[in-house]
Amino acid sequence: MKRSYxxxxxxxxxxxxxxxxxxxxxxxxxxxxxxxxxxxxxxxFESIETFYNTVRIHSHCGYLSPNEYENVYEQKLNKMEKLAG
Structure with a gap:
């Protein structure tokens, strides 16, 4: 292994x-x-925890905040589990 800078x-x-x-x-x-x-x-820390991950929208999250994206994803998983179970 070689370090690279x-x-x-x-x-x-x-x-x-x-x-x-x-x-x-x-x-x-x-x-x-x-x-x-x-x-x-x-x-x-305050910026990341109170704005970047909770409020600020991200294009790779479908223009949702990371928290909103996770909530939507969790709801979809729960819905799929209910349909499968």
């Missing part, structure tokens, strides 16, 4: 996470003056 200032190697970081910064972190690491950590 992308070149410095070369974000195309990991475009998905780079895109996520830009979203967090643009939609949430730029609203605050960050005091220290703990403050930044709390803001990122």
């Amino acid at each position: 992308s070149k410095k200032t070369y974000p195309w190697d990991n475009a998905c996470i780079e895109s996520f970081h830009v979203l967090i910064k643009r939609e949430w972190l730029n609203r605050f003056k960050i005091k220290n690491y703990e403050h930044a950590y709390k803001l990122v």
Whole structure:
């Protein structure tokens, strides 16, 4: 096994996470003056748990929030189980 690192200032190697970081910064972190690491950590956690996964729509989830998508998926599974059982 060989470790591989992308070149410095070369974000195309990991475009998905780079895109996520830009979203967090643009939609949430730029609203605050960050005091220290703990403050930044709390803001990122709050953003993910109270907005990104619960309210913000995602195209890969059929333009639903991840929580809504999971609820719809669970309802479909329950409906299928009832029909099969």
